Amino acid sequence: MPADMHTRIRDYASRSGEIIREDPGVREAVTGATIAFDQKRLQGYSEVDADGWRRWAEGVKSHTLTHLDRYLAGAETQLEANGAEVHWAADAAEAREIVMSLAARHSVKSVVKGKSMVTEEIDLNPALEAAGIEVYETDLGEYILQLLDEPPSHILGPAIHKSLQQVQELFTDRLGSEPGGDPDTLARAARRVLRDAFIQSDMGITGGNFLVAETGTVALIENEGNIRLTTSLPRVHVAVVGIEKLLPRMADLSGFLQLTARAATGQPIGCFVSLIQGPAAHPDDDGPEAVHVVLVDNGRTDVLAHEHAWEALRCLRCGACLNACPVYRQTGGHAYGYVYSGPIGSVLDPGLLGLHEAMPLPFASSLCGACEDACPVRIPIPEMLLEWRREAQEEGLTPWKERAALKGLASVATRPGLYRLAGKIGSRLGATGVARALPMLGEWAADRALPQPSRRTFRELWREGIE
Amino acid sequence: MSAASRERIMARVARATASRAGVPHPGALATPAADDAVDAFVKRFTSSGGEVAKADPGRPPGEWLTGFLRKLEPQVTGVAVAPDVPPELRPGLPEVAAAQAGAGVSLAWGAAADTGSLILPSTGTRAVQLLPPAHVVWVPDGRVFARLEDALRELEAELPAAVGLHSGPSKSADIGRTVVTGVHGPGRCIAVLS
Numbered sequence: 322m323p324a325d326m327h328t329r330i331r332d333y334a335s336r337s338g339e340i341i342r343e344d345p346g347v348r349e350a351v352t353g354a355t356i357a358f359d360q361k362r363l364q365g366y367s368e369v370d371a372d373g374w375r376r377w378a379e380g381v382k383s384h385t386l387t388h389l390d391r392y393l394a395g396a397e398t399q400l401e402a403n404g405a406e407v408h409w410a411a412d413a414a415e416a417r418e419i420v421m422s423l424a425a426r427h428s429v430k431s432v433v434k435g436k437s438m439v440t441e442e443i444d445l446n447p448a449l450e451a452a453g454i455e456v457y458e459t460d461l462g463e464y465i466l467q468l469l470d471e472p473p474s475h476i477l478g479p480a481i482h483k484s485l486q487q488v489q490e491l492f493t494d495r496l497g498s499e500p501g502g503d504p505d506t507l508a509r510a511a512r513r514v515l516r517d518a519f520i521q522s523d524m525g526i527t528g529g530n531f532l533v534a535e536t537g538t539v540a541l542i543e544n545e546g547n548i549r550l551t552t553s554l555p556r557v558h559v560a561v562v563g564i565e566k567l568l569p570r571m572a573d574l575s576g577f578l579q580l581t582a583r584a585a586t587g588q589p590i591g592c593f594v595s596l597i598q599g600p601a602a603h604p605d606d607d608g609p610e611a612v613h614v615v616l617v618d619n620g621r622t623d624v625l626a627h628e629h630a631w632e633a634l635r636c637l638r639c640g641a642c643l644n645a646c647p648v649y650r651q652t653g654g655h656a657y658g659y660v661y662s663g664p665i666g667s668v669l670d671p672g673l674l675g676l677h678e679a680m681p682l683p684f685a686s687s688l689c690g691a692c693e694d695a696c697p698v699r700i701p702i703p704e705m706l707l708e709w710r711r712e713a714q715e716e717g718l719t720p721w722k723e724r725a726a727l728k729g730l731a732s733v734a735t736r737p738g739l740y741r742l743a744g745k746i747g748s749r750l751g752a753t754g755v756a757r758a759l760p761m762l763g764e765w766a767a768d769r770a771l772p773q774p775s776r777r778t779f780r781e782l783w784r785e786g787i788e
Numbered sequence: 789m790s791a792a793s794r795e796r797i798m799a800r801v802a803r804a805t806a807s808r809a810g811v812p813h814p815g816a817l818a819t820p821a822a823d824d825a826v827d828a829f830v831k832r833f834t835s836s837g838g839e840v841a842k843a844d845p846g847r848p849p850g851e852w853l854t855g856f857l858r859k860l861e862p863q864v865t866g867v868a869v870a871p872d873v874p875p876e877l878r879p880g881l882p883e884v885a886a887a888q889a890g891a892g893v894s895l896a897w898g899a900a901a902d903t904g905s906l907i908l909p910s911t912g913t914r915a916v917q918l919l920p921p922a923h924v925v926w927v928p929d930g931r932v933f934a935r936l937e938d939a940l941r942e943l944e945a946e947l948p949a950a951v952g953l954h955s956g957p958s959k960s961a962d963i964g965r966t967v968v969t970g971v972h973g974p975g976r977c978i979a980v981l982s
Contacts, residue, residue, distance in 0.1 A: 354965055373818070380814035387810045390801045403949070409794035419790060461971055462962035478962060485964030504963040508971050515972065520887065536947060546918060546958040546973020552950065553914035564797065569813060571944045575937035576817040578953075579903060589832060590903040590936070593973060594953035601949050603911045605871045608950055618797045626804035 329658030330670070333681055337656040347482045351474070351653040354481035358586060358644040362695060365587030374580050379699040381577075382635035385567050386625065392534040392567040393616070399537030403599030405612040413443040416617050420445060420526070420559055423613055424454060427557045429523040433515075435541065435548035436460035437528030438476060438638055439561050439617055441660045445526070457518040459547035464511055468495050474654035474662070476640035477585050482653040515547070525551035525609070529562035530637070531577060532614070535570045538598055539614060542581060542591035549593050558609040560597065564616050565625075565634040577637070584697035585639040624672035629708045633669045635698040642692035642702060648685060657682060664692035668705040676709060680718050683709035741778070821934035825901040826981065829932050832904030836956035837969065839978045841924075849982060853879040853924070857891055860922060860976075864890035868920055870912040877926050886915035891922040892974070897943065899927050899979065900936035903955055906979060907939055910950035917952055923974035925954070927981055 329336075340347050385392055397407045408423075410416035424432070432454055434440065446467075449456050458467040462480035466473060468491055473479030480488075488507055492498040498510045527548055531540040539560045541548045552558050568574055574596075582588040601608035625631050643649045643663035654662030659679070661669050667686055671679035683706050692702040713719050775782070822828030830840050844852045857864040857879055866884035873895045886892060894917055897907045906925050908917050917923060933939040936953075943951065958973035969975045 357965065369819070377814050377817045380811065383811040384813040387805055387808055389805055390798055393798065393801065408790045409797055410790070411793040411796055415790075415793060459972065460962070461960045465962065480962055481965075485966070488963050504966040505968045507963050508960060508968040512971060519972075536944060538947075544958070545960045545971040547971070549914070549952055550918055550972055553910075553918060564801070571940050572816060572937055575935070575940050576819070578936070579819075589836070590905060590953065590955050592836065592954070592956045592959060594905070594955075596947075596951040596953070597949075598947050598951075599949050601910065603948060605911045605913060606949055607913045607915050608910050612949075616797070618793075618800070622797060622800035622804055625801065631804070631808070 330674075330679055330682060331658075333656055333658060333685055336658065337652045340652045340656055346484055347653050347655075348651055350482050350484055352650045354475075354478055355644040355646075355650050358477070358640070359695070361587030362584055362641050362644065363587075365583035365589075368589075369579075369583065371583070374576065375697055375699050378577060378580050378637075378697055379635065381568065381573050382698050383632070385569055386565065386631065386634055389564065389567065389625065392569060393564060395534035396532050396537055396567060397616075399534065400599065400614055401537075403537045404602060405537065405599040405614055408613060408615045410443075410615055410617045410619070412619050413617075416443040416561060416615055416619065417445055417448045419615050420561070421448060421452060423557070423559055424449065424452065424524060427523060427611065429454060429557065431455040431457070431518065431522040432524045432526055433457045433459050433518050433522040433547075433551050433555060434463075435525070435527035435543065435551040436463050436473075436479065437526070437561060438473075438660055439528045439563050440526060441472060443561070443617065443619065445561070455518075455522075457515060457522065459515050459518070459545075459551060460543075461508060461511055461545060461547075464515065465491065472655065472660065475643060476638050478640075482655070519550045519554050522555045524557040524559060525553075525555040526559045526561065527551055529560045529566055529614075530581065531568050531574060532562050532566045533568050533571055533574055536598065538571065538574070538596050540574055540578065541595040541597070542578060542593075543595075544586075544588075544592040546593050549595050552595050552597055553608050556609050557611045557613070558597065558600075559613045559615060561615045561617060564618055564621050565636075580697045581637045581639050584637065584641040584695070620673035623675075624669070627672055629705055630668065630672035632700055633665065633672060633705065635700055636665050636669065637697055639697060641695040641697060642700075645691040645695040646686075647689060647691070648687060657685070664702045664706075665700070668700070668702055668709065671709050676712055676716065677718060680713060683713060684719075817937070819902060819935055819937065821938075822901050825932045825934040828901035828934070829899050829904060829979075830981075832901060833899075833906075833955065833979060834904075836904050837959065837977075838904065838956045839976060841978055841980050843980055843982045845982070849877050850875070850879055853877070853893070853980070854881055856980075857881060857924070860891065862890065864922070867891050867893055868916045869893045870895060870916045872912050873926065886913070886919040889916075889920040891924055892916040892918075892920040894923065894925045896925050896927050896931070896979075897951075898931035898933055898939050900933050900939045900953075902934065903936045903953070905936060905953040905955040906977070907943065908952040908954060909948040910952070911948050914950070914952070917954070918973050921970060921974060922976040922978065923954070924978045924980060927979050929982055
């Protein structure tokens with residue numbers, strides 16, 4: 322974990338405020354894109370027995386996770402039988418070391434990458450670049466962000482927070498494109514640069530959507546074709562895969578390919594799916610001569626051991642919960658301060674990094690439940706958020722003033738007379754008045770826009786019959 | 789070290805799962821299978837932006853393909869043809885390297901109707917499937933499966949090093965949420981049914 326990670330997560334509230342106030346285009350772009358994604362998901366779900374599919378997928382994933390040692394061992398055996406090499410990384414540093422040593426062993430000077438959250442998680446690009454290796458992100462959105470030196474803000478659309486105009490200016494500046502080019506022209510400019518990179522690079526690095534134990538298959542889903550090129554043209558392919566990505570059988574894969582695409586974009590399947598078993602063996606196969614699979618723990622076994630959080634490991638990284646989340650829509654992913662943002666990030670990050678490191682993410686939600694309804698593997702996100710909040714409370718990780726205030730609220734709320742009195746006082750004082758009168762609320766209110774209280778209490782209105 | 793880490797990870801996984809009741813595998817996912825797989829494939833594939841051509845039964849297929857490729861916009865002069873395409877299915881056009889070709893010609897292992905996917909083995913050379921701006925794929929008679937799951941079950945017995953499922957042209961909406969095609973892979977994906 323980079324040294325500044327904790328600070329970046331801890332500053333969630335102030336960063337969110339900053340993004341909303343100082344860069345309102347982000348909110349506009351992210352809200353527009355996520356609502357569009359979410360509507361496509363709803364359409365995609367409506368065309369199939371989505372509830373049945375989601376229950377099935379939840380079952381397969383939970384089965385795999387409760388028998389994970391068996392399936393990991395099976396995948397390893399099968400991959401090795403296919404001629405691939407399997408490597409195990411306990412943490413991010415070890416994963417980077419493995420990839421760096423493979424790059425050295427294969428005399429790699431240039432790398433093309435497919436979009437992968439786990440390589441963001443292990444901070445791979447800076448390590449490769451520090452060794453003098455050229456790195457090309459080849460997903461169009463990731464390429465834009467690489468030129469800008471920004472992390473992705475959404476699992477699926479890493480650059481959804483950027484407007485067309487921002488991309489036009491970037492490409493004019495960096496690629497010498499004509500000013501004001503349409504998306505087609507801009508995509509062609511990126512394609513020219515990246516096509517050369519595909520042909521010249523020695524190593525392709527990807528993540529993996531699934532790893533099928535029975536056949537040793539790394540499955541990758543995409544729409545652009547860049548991942549197929551990344552896994553096909555360079556002489557070495559390295560797939561960096563989290564240990565939770567296992568599926569038992571090839572027969573399971575078909576359902577998961579379809580469900581992931583429907584949850585993510587409403588498509589029946591990604592335009593391109595790569596099923597990688599190992600290095601090219603047949604004389605007519607022009608694929609890589611070496612395939613390496615790096616299995617990454619980096620906190621996943623901690624999540625697996627956790628009584629409640631383990632269910633978050635079912636996550637397919639489809640982004641459906643981000644798209645459905647009214648809180649994520651306000652800021653995009655950057656506010657969260659870690660690679661996994663939005664609702665899934667808020668339950669996964671405390672497990673991966675430790676709750677202390679991931680505060681206050683479990684509180685970055687309104688608990689509306691839209692995420693759970695969207696999730697293709699039915700991860701009970703709101704319930705898990707409450708569980709993390711309870712743990713945070715127990716461990717004394719919430720600010721003491723907030724703890725005291727919540728305790729106060731609890732004691733007031735359970736005494737009707739006191740509750741009525743407090744409500745009356747609050748409605749007469751107004752929001753700033755309340756904050757002034759109750760100094761312990763000041764810290765809580767500083768990051769929040771409080772609605773103006775009604776001049777009359779709800780209970781008063783109720784008695785009068787609501788006009 | 790990787791070997792030590794393997795033992796450590798496996799031990800941690802075993803410990804983490806030991807105290808939890810095992811969840812049974814729910815079995816196969818029941819998905820509907822269309823009665824007419826070819827018809828269902830055509831509908832799904834074209835709705836994802838794929839194109840379908842029907843070879844003229846009155847002409848030798850290679851000759852028909854030559855005429856078809858000449859009529860593509862922009863007109864194809866040089867083609868890259870996969871090594872496993874049999875002589876009678878090869879067009880009578882000059883063969884060039886995939887990176888220079890106007891079109892790539894492949895032979896699918898099969899197709900899946902429910903996802904609208906062409907199933908392409910890596911022995912058909914990946915460069916032919918990926919580099920030219922148009923990809924023209926022969927789909928052998930009787931090889932359209934109603935469901936991807938059925939296709940994968942059969943393919944499992946003879947899996948090559950890699951398999952590509954192509955279900956439409958290359959596309960992206962990463963710039964200004966506008967869909968552009970032919971971003972990295974072929975901008976046109978044409979299935980040929982005989």
